[in-house]
Amino acid sequence: MKNKSTFDTVAVHVVGWILSVGVYLLPLLFLLMISLKTTHGFLADPLAIPVHLEWGNFVDAWQQGHMTDYFLNSVIYTVFITGLSLLLSVLAAFPVARNYLKFSNAIYLLFVISLFLPGGLIPLFTEALKLHLFNSRIGYIILNLGTGLSFFFFVGYIKSIPKALDEAAALDGCGYFRFVFQVLIPLLKPALATMGLLDAIGAWNNLIGPVVFLSDQNLWPLTRGLFVFYGQFSNNWPLLAAAVIIVMTPMVLLFIFLQRYIVQAAGGAIKQ
Amino acid sequence: MNVFGKKGFKKWMPLLGLLPAIIVFGAFKIYPSIMTFIYSFTQYSGIPGTPLHFVGLENYKMAFSGFSGIGKAIRITIIFALCVTLLQNALGLFAALVFNKKTRGTVFYRSLVFLPVVLSVVVTGLIWSLLFSPIGGPIEPIWKAVFGHSSSFFGSNTLALPLVIFVQIWQNAGFTMVVYLAGLQTVPTELLESAQLDGASRWQRFRHVLFPMIAASTTVNVLLCVIGALGTYDLIYVLTGGQFGTMTLGMDMFNTAFGGSNQLGYGSMIQMLQFALVLIVTLILQWYLRRREVEL
Incomplete structure (x- = not known):
């Protein structure tokens, strides 16, 4: 044995x-x-x-690849897309989880149905042109906002928080939004961290989005910057390898320090 | 009922909070999805000011006329999805089984397999383009020594598709492994021990105890894998741009719409075909896998 x-x-x-x-x-x-x-x-x-x-x-890859600008853009996009998407999801999930609206179930169903719809990249592109969201930082952030999985995750999580808390707060004269921001969101911290991580990884790594929606080089994030850099220096592998490492390092560091949470997040998202 | 107020302005606060999400959701998710369907019956360049020109079923007729590459793209998409699903699940399950034991080192091994999941497709794509580079890549000399001839790898009509399949699996197998690991951890150890005491071999324990117990994980993994693989084009865009026999439906959609020719109507039609393929395959698989779960 x-x-x-x-x-x-x-x-x-x-x-x-x-x-x-x-x-x-x-x-x-x-x-x-x-x-x-x-x-x-x-x-x-x-x-x-x-x-x-x-x-x-x-140093060469950083300078020749205009990485300072791309890096800043990546940070801006990731922070705003993640933060705003989480906020939208919480504000949508709370009334649905609590049945505070007559049509809560219908809204939930709508979100479920949306998981099974055809991709809309092409119309989204023409829509972006019409609404002047094309080739703009704010536009790119708005186009990438989404409630996606976090909506379902938060609905499940909020249901596990006793409704008595809402009632007690309301009796004490706490308003709806004050409750959301000062009571609910602190309670949701673990769920927010989980979904925030997934959103942030997705936003940082997105390549197709910047290729379709950003034509001005000054607005590119690292992913598109790296891809174009590859086109320019496709034979200079030492330089290219350095550029690849620069782009992947933030994600590798994130992974090393938050590995447990990322793996849990991936597993948790599946259960929903 | 809303405990925060039943009448007047306060009654509408939950709706006010919900509104931004609904607007974003409707405008950037539901509306584009529906418009894909409508665009697929048009000829449209997308340039502001140009008309949406309805052509009926013309795009669909063209696709199935035999002159288009759609038939080939459907075939490549199915091959790609089939290989990725089978191999990625085999690898993910194998890694989960081996690394499930609590021995020193397994955490490290698991982390390495999972790492590419958090990397961008540009990063993964470029890493493997470098490794398979015909000029200076480390695999080329090994390949030459074994097979006696060079290859252009991602630039080769025979090798590009298998290599793209490989990179797709390399990038995502860690995720599959984690889902299987979560499933394995729900299997009670007493069950395996009693099977062992009854003289069940390693294979029998896997086949008749472990594998049935993780049927739910298998369902999730297979469905996610198939749906993901049938729609993938970002990695292919980086690796080959759809050349050398790697033009899947997703890649074809992207190239048709954004590759310079601006055929948004025809591209939308391809997107609808891809959607139909996902729908059919998912429904069949869902039916089969759920039934299997119940039987086991």
Whole structure:
């Protein structure tokens, strides 16, 4: 019996190294290695481990890729899209969860049906042109607002909060919106963090949105900036690898520090 | 009833709060969805001031006339979705089973497999474009040594589709694994132990105890995988732009509408075909998987 469990442990590590390290970590390490080579060094021998570490690639990629502007845009879009989407979702989920409106069930049903509708990217593009939301920061934020999964998640979460709390607050003279902002939202913190993480990851990583809705280079976020950078420097892999690492680093850091919550969020979203 | 006020202005506060969400939802979700259907019967460039020119079923007729690439795109979409769903679930389930044990290192292994889920398709796409680059990529010399000839990988008519399938799985398998892990954790250990005591082999324990117990996770994973794969085009856009036999319906829709020719009507028709495909496949799968869950 003891031998068998030792065998199991070894097998786990063998699979772990082949799959996780070999298929997942190695490509990332290779990317890092390339990013530290000089262009000449890369062309002379792409696979050699660099002796002299060329950190300058990161500076060059940052400057030539206009990363300061793109980075700021990415931050602005992510913060506003996430924050406003959460706010909309809470304000929509609360009355529906509590049946404070006559047609609460109809609204819930409408949100469910919307999950099964055809994609609307093309009409959304013409709509953006007509409403002057095309090629504008505010427009891009508005176009990307969505209640999506968080609406269902919050409805479920709010239902677990006793309604007696609403009644007590109302008796004490607390108004509707004051209740939402000062009582409900603090209580929803774990749910807000969960959905906020998912929204933020989605907003930061979005490529198709900026390609369709932003034509002015000054408005691009990192994703589109990187993609265009790839088109310009498709043969300069050291520079390109450095750019890729710059763009992925915020998400990797987020993942390292908030991994437990991200995985929980992914699992929690599924249950809804 | 609204406890915060039953008459006058106070009665309308919940509605006031709901309104922004409804407006955003209606304007940017419901309306575009319905308009996709309407656009699919038109010829439209989308340039402001140009008319929406109704052509009836012309776009659909053209698609099935044999001169369009739609038949091929449908075939590629189905191959892509089928391979991704089967392989990603196999890999995700395998990883979940192996890393389910509480041994040192498994947390690290799981994290690595999950990491690409939080990365952008541009990042994943470029990482694999670099690795499979015919000039200076590390895989090219290995490939040459094994098969005796070079390949242009993402620029090859035979290899591009399998490679795109691979990258799609690489990016998303961690998510599938996490869903399976959550399912595995609900299986009581006593059940497995008693099966083991009864002399059930490792395979029998998996086949007759574990796998039936996680049927709900399988349903979720298969459905998410299929729906996702039938609509994917962002990763393909980065890797091949739809060239070299990777033009799925989603990619075709995107290229037709935004690839320079501005055929928004024809693009909307492709979007409707993709929607119909998702609807049919989902309904069949849902019916089959739910029935299977009950039987198990």
